[in-house]
Amino acid sequence: MDYKLVIRTAVLAGELMLLSGAETYRVEDTMNHILKTAHTKTAEALVFRTGILATIDNPDIEPVTMMRRVKNSGTNLNRIMQVNDISRKYCAGEMPLKEAYERLGGIQKKQYKTGIYNLATLIIPAGFAPLFGGQMPEILLSAAMGALLALIITVGKRWNVNGFILDTVSSFMVAAAVFLLGAKISGVDLDIVIISAIMPLVPGVAITNAVRDILQGDYMSGNARVLEAFLTAAGIAIGAGAGMWIAGVIIAGGVR
Template sequence: MEHPSSTNYEIAQVCLLAGKIMLENGGETYRVEDTMSHVAKAFGIPNSHSFVTPTGIIFSIDGPEQTTRLIRISARSTDLHKVTVVNAISRQISRGELTPSEAHWLLEEIEVAKAGYPTWIKILSAAIASGCFLMMFQGKWSDFLPAFVAGGAGFAFLGYFHRLVPIKFFAEFLASLLIGTMAFLFVSLKLGHDLDIIIIGSVMPLVPGLLITNAVRDLMAGHFVSGVSKGAEAFLTAFAIGAGIAFVLSFYSGEGMMG
């Protein structure tokens, strides 16, 4: 017969891995805690506690053989497909269809799985979204191509800059700087007309919409630490985008005045 402490350890590992995958791929704090609690209860652990922040998860199991584990979250991105798959595995566990070892094996496969879409599709999607946002903001069809190109290039170089510069703020600043420069060049070469609308449409794929949504949702659910920290991260991203565009506009407006 397996010792209870080793069983608790294995269950804690499953809960932590499920929470880690969800948190790293855009899951809300309340959803992560709820999933971990349901998994623990399904495995016969009614008394479990979790403390989730954007940078780490603490999970504890009460009882004679108390188990407390901590896992660090160092990278965060957006892949809601992985969040959905983890939710599906959680429901399988609740129905008693998986053992802790089987669940851990499935979660490990999800963790190492590559993103659902290749990079070129993401870049193309960002480019199309930029053009569509331009039209939504009442832009002209003549500005669709400049927004398409600038938005796609900005999104592509965001990933490139982030690999070169591990600090996310500078990668976002450089990407928005590139978008602003390209938009200005398109207008200068008479390939575009409305500089403001082109820039607004092109930067929309960089806007931290999911972060803002999760921050508000966590604050409403009473998760103030996670809500405030995600809100601060969203604010820094917005500030980086605004600073990059402001730098381009101030530089070229200064050049125009000198000319």
Template sequence: MNFAIFNAIMHKCRMSKKGGGEKMEYQLLMRTAICAGELLLKSGAETYRAEDTMNHILKTSGCEYIEVHATITGIMATLYDSAMSQPVTMISRVKKRGMHLYKIVRVNDISRRYCGGEITLQEAYDALQKIGSDLYRQGTKSISTMMIVTGFTLMFGGGWMEVLASLCVGGVLAGMIQFVITFIRM
């Protein structure tokens, strides 16, 4: 028996046993793949890595047509099978980028665990959603900014009055950074 045919039969059996209809399962699979690709691009991964990860996730569907295209600013993915009434297509724009290697490692780990059958699709989606939240809360960032400014004051021989002044300056700086990020969207 051809492996592709066996895979497609097993997938259709899996879909019918899970309930909720095939359309819902394909939608969740697509949202999971898009979420993984978006997290990778936002975290500084290369476009080919985002495409490759999304392809691996979507190939678990056993569909005959899978197309993924990623650029620095967006992701497009289509999933189609002859058993489906219409293809599932999603497009996502990536507006914010940074360098978060920890997030890249986490996304790759979740992708490998899902493709290896260690976790379910819903568990993979939920785990990716948790990764999407910021690594540090705003309060932690503000306190860190204040401590850095204070540390430099002490390092350059400042007294206690200068330390108190630098704490105030650090607080104002943290507030300005948050304002710029929130309203000007750096």
């Protein structure tokens, strides 16, 4: 048994799942199943919000330990599904270890092109507008704000802007643009447009995963996710509020 390859496979699977936004307990469960195929006395995986630690030990071998730092996580349910499928087939004996490692390595960290992400960012606000009671004017303006949001996010990621700063700036720009355009367009509910436009930024999945981690007893990772979601929501609120205030000042002709 190639113990090093087993632990590399487990860590790679865990890294891909964390990068895709999987819950901590789910990552640990997947890694432990892979590690147990080594049939050693000790096979443990410890997963945090930003890192992975795995070890294999047996009386007749030298302990094998691997640690991996994980940054810039997002949400990709399809990638989580692919990792789960590969790990289950390997653990069931339907796939050799080397093939499982190679197939995990072949899973792309970025599944779609930037244009597809931008198109989705444009469509999401337009889709939320009617859910909030918006009519065609609100839908069209929300789609336009979605295009602006996609542009800001693309530029921000290209410049490696911090996620919190990017969310704050994005909500600021969108809110200010909605107010400035709304001043020239009559009959448009600006509240609906602003809420719809910032929906792609709302950390809904992060909050859900945080609650699930806490319920599973992973308090450290759960609290870290809660804090991350809270900071993201706070940044969005601060940016949107500042954008509306500054746009209102501009429309009113300056501070008096």
